[in-house]
Amino acid sequence: xxxxxxxxxxxxxxxxxxxxxxxxxxxxxxxxxxxxxxxxxxxxxxxxxxxxxxxxxxxxxxxxxxxxxxxxxxxxxxxxxxxxxxxxxxxxxxxxxxxxxxxxxxxxxxxxxxxxxxxxxxxxxxxxxxxxxxxxxxxxxxxxxxxxxxxxxxxxxxxxxxxxxxxxxxxxxxxxxxxxxxxxxxxxxxxxxxxxxxxxxxxxxxxxxxxxxxxxxxxxxxxxxxxxxxxxxxxxxxxxxxxxxxxxxxxxxxxxxxxxxxxxxxxxxxxxxxxxxxxxxxxxxxxxxxxxxxxx
Numbered sequence: 354x355x356x357x358x359x360x361x362x363x364x365x366x367x368x369x370x371x372x373x374x375x376x377x378x379x380x381x382x383x384x385x386x387x388x389x390x391x392x393x394x395x396x397x398x399x400x401x402x403x404x405x406x407x408x409x410x411x412x413x414x415x416x417x418x419x420x421x422x423x424x425x426x427x428x429x430x431x432x433x434x435x436x437x438x439x440x441x442x443x444x445x446x447x448x449x450x451x452x453x454x455x456x457x458x459x460x461x462x463x464x465x466x467x468x469x470x471x472x473x474x475x476x477x478x479x480x481x482x483x484x485x486x487x488x489x490x491x492x493x494x495x496x497x498x499x500x501x502x503x504x505x506x507x508x509x510x511x512x513x514x515x516x517x518x519x520x521x522x523x524x525x526x527x528x529x530x531x532x533x534x535x536x537x538x539x540x541x542x543x544x545x546x547x548x549x550x551x552x553x554x555x556x557x558x559x560x561x562x563x564x565x566x567x568x569x570x571x572x573x574x575x576x577x578x579x580x581x582x583x584x585x586x587x588x589x590x591x592x593x594x595x596x597x598x599x600x601x602x603x604x605x606x607x608x609x610x611x612x613x614x615x616x617x618x619x620x621x622x623x624x625x626x627x628x629x630x631x632x633x634x635x636x637x638x639x640x641x642x643x644x645x646x647x648x649x
Contacts, residue, residue: 500528
């Protein structure tokens with residue numbers, strides 16, 4: 354369960370879009386919310402303005418928690434000094450934060466806060482789960498409000514990828530959301546079976562391979578379904594065949610999810626699943642928030 358939620362803010366309305374979501378999550382989990390603002394090198398003369406800003410946001414969030422009927426949630430703020438991503442990560446680890454919640458764009462606009470900047474570095478290096486929402490897409494395509502109704506979990510059959518499941522269960526139990534487990538299997542490549550005469554039976558081989566993959570996924574998901582159901586989660590699963598990126602994005606857009614959850618490393622190891630592959634591609638293309646959990 355989330356006991357401490359860190360919310361990095363930079364003074365922009367884009368960054369503050371996360372507050373509505375955080376208020377609902379904090380109220381449901383009775384969490385302690387920590388609002389963070391960072392004075393970058395060269396901004397020390399603006400310290401007073403930064404502190405006044407944090408004080409105002411504290412009042413706003415407390416009001417939203419009261420509106421949500423929160424009992425037990427608290428709000429505090431901290432002004433940090435240094436490089437934003439590094440200070441956010443250091444603070445979160447030192448203070449044993451349970452979740453970092455932030456947007457992928459802030460004060461300096463889409464170009465600066467796109468992946469490769471603060472949000473990307475936090476997502477890439479955080480050992481703590483990170484909730485991220487894009488704000489360069491239309492507001493109506495993003496659900497900032499709690500509770501989530503449907504959560505999509507991306508899995509690849511590895512134990513690493515399954516490390517996101519306890520966090521998903523927490524979200525689902527707090528919100529009553531339905532959880533959908535998804536695995537995308539890429540089509541068989543003819544080149545992988547290149548041999549004299551193989552093409553004569555290619556369709557038969559491909560069909561049998563896909564059937565075997567679906568059967569394997571069914572057995573795999575049956576075990577996960579039992580595990581989550583025992584934890585009180587409403588769950589179902591889906592297996593798709595095709596290009597990973599296209600199938601995931603199309604499925605999200607078609608079926609109307611509120612959150613996509615995944616680990617930042619999966620079956621193929623750090624080099625492929627680090628932000629820069631699956632998670633980074635989703636942050637660029639996915640129209641709804643992501644919950645990223647770093648695999649250990």
